[in-house]
Amino acid sequence: MQSIEILEKLVSFPTVSKDSNLELIEFIDGYLSEHEISSTRVPNKKGTKANLYATIGPMEEGGIILSGHTDVVPVEGQPWDTDPFVLTEKGERLYGRGTCDMKAYAAIALALVPEMKRLKKPVHLAFSYDEEIGCLGAPGMISELKENLPRPRAVIVGEPTEMKVVTAHKGIVALTTTVTGHEAHSSQTHRGVSAVMTASRLIQWIENRAETLRQSAPTDSGFEPHFTTIHVGVIHGGTAINIISRHCEFCWDIRSIPNDDPQQIVQDFEDFCQKELIPNMQEIAPETGIQTRCFADAPALVHEPESEAVRLAKELTAETTTRKVPYAAEAGQFQQAGFPTVICGPGSIDQAHQPNEYIEHSQLEKGENFLRSLIRALS
Numbered sequence: 001m002q003s004i005e006i007l008e009k010l011v012s013f014p015t016v017s018k019d020s021n022l023e024l025i026e027f028i029d030g031y032l033s034e035h036e037i038s039s040t041r042v043p044n045k046k047g048t049k050a051n052l053y054a055t056i057g058p059m060e061e062g063g064i065i066l067s068g069h070t071d072v073v074p075v076e077g078q079p080w081d082t083d084p085f086v087l088t089e090k091g092e093r094l095y096g097r098g099t100c101d102m103k104a105y106a107a108i109a110l111a112l113v114p115e116m117k118r119l120k121k122p123v124h125l126a127f128s129y130d131e132e133i134g135c136l137g138a139p140g141m142i143s144e145l146k147e148n149l150p151r152p153r154a155v156i157v158g159e160p161t162e163m164k165v166v167t168a169h170k171g172i173v174a175l176t177t178t179v180t181g182h183e184a185h186s187s188q189t190h191r192g193v194s195a196v197m198t199a200s201r202l203i204q205w206i207e208n209r210a211e212t213l214r215q216s217a218p219t220d221s222g223f224e225p226h227f228t229t230i231h232v233g234v235i236h237g238g239t240a241i242n243i244i245s246r247h248c249e250f251c252w253d254i255r256s257i258p259n260d261d262p263q264q265i266v267q268d269f270e271d272f273c274q275k276e277l278i279p280n281m282q283e284i285a286p287e288t289g290i291q292t293r294c295f296a297d298a299p300a301l302v303h304e305p306e307s308e309a310v311r312l313a314k315e316l317t318a319e320t321t322t323r324k325v326p327y328a329a330e331a332g333q334f335q336q337a338g339f340p341t342v343i344c345g346p347g348s349i350d351q352a353h354q355p356n357e358y359i360e361h362s363q364l365e366k367g368e369n370f371l372r373s374l375i376r377a378l379s
Contacts (some may be wrong), residue, residue, distance in 0.1 A: 003364055004094065006031075007107035008087040011096040017071040017133045020048045024070050028052055028110065028127065035113050039125075040148075042141045049129040051141035057119030057378070061150040064312075064374060065124045065339065067157045067330060068106045069131030069138075072098040078355035093358040100347025100359040105158030108346070108367045112375065121378040124149060131330055134174050134296020138330040142337045154309035156374075157331040158345030160352060160359075163366040165313045165322045166343035170223065170255045171300035172328035173262040177202060177292045179237070182285030183246045192244030193281045193288045196237040199248040202290070205272055206230050206252060209265060221257050222303070222324040228256040229326075230265070255326060258300040266294070299332040301341060309340035316373045317344065325349070344370070 013024040025041065032039050032054050039054035057063065075084045075097055082088040084097040109125060116123055126145060129137035159166075179199045184192030210230040217227030230252065237248025254262040273290045281288040303324065304310065310322065327349065334341040346367035347359040 003104070003108045003111035003368060004087075006110050007094065007099065007104055010103040010107055011087045011098055012085055014085045015071050015098070016074050017130055018074070021070045021129050022048070022050060025050050025052050025127070031110060032113070037113065040144070042144055044129065044137065049137065051126070051128045051137055053124060053126045053141055053145060055122050055124050055149070056113060056116045057122035059122060059150060061152070063122035063124055063150070063152045064378065065126050065145065065152050065155040065334070066105075066109050066371075067126045067128070067155055067334065068102050068109075068345075069128045069330065070103075070106070071129055071132050072101070072103075073132050073353045075355075080355050082356070084357070092361045094361070094364075095356055095358045097357055099357055100160045100363075101349070101352035101357070102158055102160060102345060102347070104347055104359050104364060105345045105367065108364065108371055109158075112368070112371050115372070115375055118379050119375065121153070123375070123378065124152060128330060134172065135298035135328065135330050135333060136296060138333050142333055146337050146339075152339065154307075154312050155331070155334045155339045155341040156309065156313060157329055157334070157341065157343045159329050159331075159343050160345050160347030160349050161323070161325070161343055162348050162363065163317060163344060163346055163370060165310065165317055165319045166325050167301070167305065167310050167322040168222065168258060168303040168324040169301040169329050169331060169343065170228075170257055170326050171262060171332060172253055172255050172296060172298050173266065173294060174251070174253045174296035175266070175292055175294050176249060176251050177290065179248045180287065180289050181244065181246045181248070181281070182288050184244045186242045186244055189244065191284070193284050194244050195248035196245040198277060198281065198290070199235065199237060199250055201277065202269075202273070203232050203235075203250065205269065206232060209268070213260070217257065223257055223326050225326065226257075228254065228260040228262070230254050255328065256300060258302045266292070298328050298330070299336050301329065301332040301335055301343070304340070307340040307342070309342035313342045313344045316370055316377070
């Protein structure tokens with residue numbers, strides 16, 4: 001399968017989000033050029049990463065955007081049995097970082113480019129950077145797609161769904177909260193402001209709000225879990241057991257169901273800081289404080305059962321039912337920009353981000369059949 005050869009090449013580029021994806025983008029650009037297709041890059045501000053989009057077929061309305069991200073999550077600390085950046089075949093599985101999330105989708109789309117020569121409606125390829133750290137790269141490209149392309153019929157985001165039709169995902173807001181305390185000897189707690197203990201009160205507030213959201217959410221939301229979640233994933237603070245800590249920082253995220261407003265949660269958190277904590281902190285030491293910075297904000301994909309994207313995906317897959325997923329993706333960003341959007345791609349999300357990540361041959365075949373059916377529909 002040509003798609004396996006391309007997947008092998010894509011996996012070989014270690015496009016972990018902290019690093020550049022430009023070598024992979026160069027490869028895709030060159031591959032498309034070999035087929036006389038020009039592409040456009042949308043770089044980040046530093047020029048170290050880039051989105052890429054390209055049009056195959058006539059430049060007219062009614063085309064389909066095939067969207068995927070090029071970055072992958074880290075492998076450090078994971079017990080891999082093989083080199084994660086070398087595609088390794090074992091039985092019916094292909095192992096490697098990004099095989100299911102989500103370079104297989106890109107590999108299939110690229111492999112089928114030669115079959116797109118007779119399109120009457122265009123296929124637009126759209127490959128982004130930094131999806132894995134908060135869907136940071138796609139908005140710049142989406143803005144250009146909206147301005148420069150004839151209006152497409154639909155966007156199909158190829159996140160791994162086992163080729164099932166997904167019509168909704170949760171949104172994500174990711175934040176860093178920094179607490180500045182005042183150092184003193186740990187025997188003189190009345191003279192210091194503990195950044196660590198203040199952070200613990202903030203985390204308790206987050207846990208309490210998370211429980212309130214769990215109890216108040218409708219159980220029929222269609223998501224698993226069915227409620228908006230809040231989670232603290234990283235915390236750093238303090239220097240020694242006998243020093244009242246001056247600094248503590250933690251990272252947290254909100255994964256919201258479509259009808260919940262994550263910004264209201266953030267505002268309530270800020271109000272708690274300003275009204276309940278900071279005044280008491282600054283009575284002891286005026287330089288103390290709490291600052292929260294948002295570093296990722298991607299909207300939920302809202303269920304629109306009658307959208308062009310959903311109808312098309314159900315037709316191509318012969319699926320009669322749809323699903324909702326708890327993870328965030330770029331689909332909500334496309335929908336927010338006015339594009340009918342659906343998620344449907346090869347591989348299982350259960351394998352994403354795991355050591356020994358893999359995709360099965362059967363999923364590649366289903367993905368190829370899906371895109372071949374799309375090509376026939378557009379031809």
